[in-house]
Amino acid sequence: MRKIAEHKKDEFISIASHELNTPLTILKGYLQLSKEALENNNVEETKLFLSRSGNQVEKLHNLVIDLLDLTRIEAGKLQFCHDSFHFDTFIENIQQNFQFTNPQIQIIRTGKADVSIFGDKNRIEQVIHNYLSNAVKYTNQCKEIYLSIQITEKEQIEVSVRDEGIGIAKEKQAQIFNKFYRVQEDSICFQGLGLGLYICAQIIKEHHGEYGVISEEGKGSIFYFRIPINHQMN
Numbered sequence: 666m667r668k669i670a671e672h673k674k675d676e677f678i679s680i681a682s683h684e685l686n687t688p689l690t691i692l693k694g695y696l697q698l699s700k701e702a703l704e705n706n707n708v709e710e711t712k713l714f715l716s717r718s719g720n721q722v723e724k725l726h727n728l729v730i731d732l733l734d735l736t737r738i739e740a741g742k743l744q745f746c747h748d749s750f751h752f753d754t755f756i757e758n759i760q761q762n763f764q765f766t767n768p769q770i771q772i773i774r775t776g777k778a779d780v781s782i783f784g785d786k787n788r789i790e791q792v793i794h795n796y797l798s799n800a801v802k803y804t805n806q807c808k809e810i811y812l813s814i815q816i817t818e819k820e821q822i823e824v825s826v827r828d829e830g831i832g833i834a835k836e837k838q839a840q841i842f843n844k845f846y847r848v849q850e851d852s853i854c855f856q857g858l859g860l861g862l863y864i865c866a867q868i869i870k871e872h873h874g875e876y877g878v879i880s881e882e883g884k885g886s887i888f889y890f891r892i893p894i895n896h897q898m899n
């Protein structure tokens with residue numbers, strides 16, 4: 666039993682190191698190219714390589730945040746800070762920020778939730794950001810992502826993110842929110858630790874919500890969550 670746990674730990678350290686090392690190596694390369702472009706007084710190239718360096722820093726940052734959150738979840742110490750906030754304004758900000766950092770993608774937003782809800786704004790943003798980032802990541806040539814908001818009959822806010830990307834086979838969908846789960850075939854082409862959706866699930870549970878995925882392999886996916894508008898936190 667102990668041997669299996671040790672083996673799993675070693676395997677995780679090996680994957681995590683590899684995942685951290687990849688953006689770091691690319692970052693080093695782009696910084697070197699930026700330096701050379703600057704020495705040649707090529708402002709446009711300098712800007713381009715610095716912007717690409719920024720993308721790699723963002724990847725590293727996200728990986729480290731996931732690892733920190735995992736440690737906190739395991740220790741039962743994932744902190745939440747609940748407050749009241751206006752949902753449409755909140756979504757508008759997320760869309761703008763995401764659009765700014767992903768200009769190659771168009772986010773098409775539909776629906777409204779002109780209400781105030783009580784919850785942890787930063788953590789809910791983390792869930793939406795994760796859904797959006799995955800929609801970009803697991804999409805081959807698509808340029809559009811659909812973000813829909815609605816208030817359900819049960820007085821919940823429903824947020825869904827739809828992409829027209831690679832999709833997920835039916836038999837794998839049940840495991841997609843599990844810790845470290847990655848669709849085997851995707852792990853070769855796409856980087857990741859298989860932690861993002863697991864963390865999302867913990868955040869939504871804390872808000873007494875529901876989450877899930879509707880997907881068809883090769884056609885795309887819809888990731889959604891619903892959280893009650895009015896509820897008392899424990």
Ligand code: ADP
Binds near residue numbers: 803828
């Ligand atoms: P990571 O992306 O770091 O592997 P996640 O927990 O965010 O971790 O996702 C788990 C797995 O679910 C991914 O490895 C991928 O196989 C699958 N997945 C997540 N989002 C999508 C999506 N929008 N389209 C297709 N597959 C997805």
